[in-house]
Amino acid sequence: MTSRYRQYAAPHLYEIAFDTNRKLEVDFLVHCFKRHATIPVSRVLDIACGTGPHLIRLADRGYQMSGLDLSAENIAFVKQRLAAKGHRGELIVGDMSDFRLERPVDAAICxxxxQGHMLTNARLLAHLRAVARAVKRGGLYVFDRYMASSWTNPARSWSWSKRRGRLIVRASFSALNDVDPVSQIFRERMTLEAIENGTRRLYRQSHLSRMVFPQELRALVELVGGFEFVQWFFGFKRHQVLERSRHPLMMVVVLRKT
Ligand SMILES: C[S@@+](CC[C@H](N)C(=O)[O-])C[C@H]1O[C@@H](n2cnc3c(N)ncnc32)[C@H](O)[C@@H]1O
Structure with a gap:
């Protein structure tokens, strides 16, 4: 058994393991583009695109996609996936708190x-400023964030497995571990176990992330300027408006560039 600890070092396994709710999420993104942008949306930037689950599906639906990620391995992986489908796109290795695009986009997603990778308010503000620069007036920024639904034990974990051909990927993921109540920083842990033809490989990853509270997020967005708040949701369905949930696990936020 081999074991690796580098961050996001197994794009192929990650892509299989996290091929979960993506169609529903992309349906919702497309709904937001049509319903909430005041300009037609055709160019979209996927920030921290990872292995491209949204980017590829949006390209399949005819959007001109750009992708940004800190991981060169992920960007190379997405480049291959796009090319294999005959799509083109601008793919950039870069930091989401400090990037500039050659051409602005009509919408951005994350x-x-x-966004949890922004471990301080200063980094999150820099990120929002960079996105505001990249999106055209009337365009959208849509992103999801985990939320603490309990004050006593906010940690949550999931385990599942996926099969693709002969390859089985067993995944476990936990978030909101060891939350520091002052910095709001917590630990995420992920294990991917790949089983193929009797061989097992194990990838472990652990990194820090940070949660923001809903009202804090609203205040930071106002502080940055350049965006108006459109709506937020507790899931990827249009009727799931955040205020209607008693125990939200996430917030999906829609902002419009002013
Ligand atoms: C949880 S994965 C999500 C990937 C993808 N959006 C998805 O839905 O599967 C987080 C991604 O953020 C990227 N990342 C981490 N820090 C970053 C930064 N400062 N700037 C850009 N990307 C970053 C990682 O390389 C990784 O691909």
Whole structure:
């Protein structure tokens, strides 16, 4: 058995393991583009695109996609996936708190709580400023964030397995471990076990993430300027408005560039 600890070092296994709710999420993103942008949306930037679950599906639906990620391995993986489908896209290895695009986009997305990598308010503000620069007026920024639904034990964990051909990937993921109540920083842990033809490989990853509270997020968005708040949701369905949930596990936020 081999074991690796590098961050996001197994894009192929990650892509299989996290091929979960993606169609529903993309349906919701497309609904937001049509319903809430005041300009037609055709160019979209996927921030922290990872292995491209949203980017590829949006490209399949005819959107011109750009992707940004800190991991060169992930960007190379997405480049291959796009090319294999005959799509083109601008793929950038870069930091979500400090990037500039050659051409602005009509919408940006940042999925699977990837904004959590911004471990301080200063980094999150820099990120929001960079996105505001990249999106055209009337365009959207849509992202999801984990939320603490309990004050006593906010940690949550999931285990599941996926099969693709002969390859089985057993995944376990936990978030909101060891929350520091002052910095709001917590630990995420992920294990991917790949079983194929009698061989097992194990990838472990653990990193820090940070949660923001809903009202704090609203205040930070106002502080940055350049965006108006449109709506937030506790899931990827249009009627799931955040205020209607008693125990939200996530917030999906829709902002519009002013
Ligand atoms: C939880 S994964 C989500 C990937 C993808 N959005 C998805 O829904 O599967 C987080 C991604 O953020 C990327 N990342 C981490 N820090 C980053 C940063 N400062 N700037 C850009 N990307 C970053 C990682 O490389 C990883 O691909």
């Amino acid at each position: 999925m699977q709580d990837s």
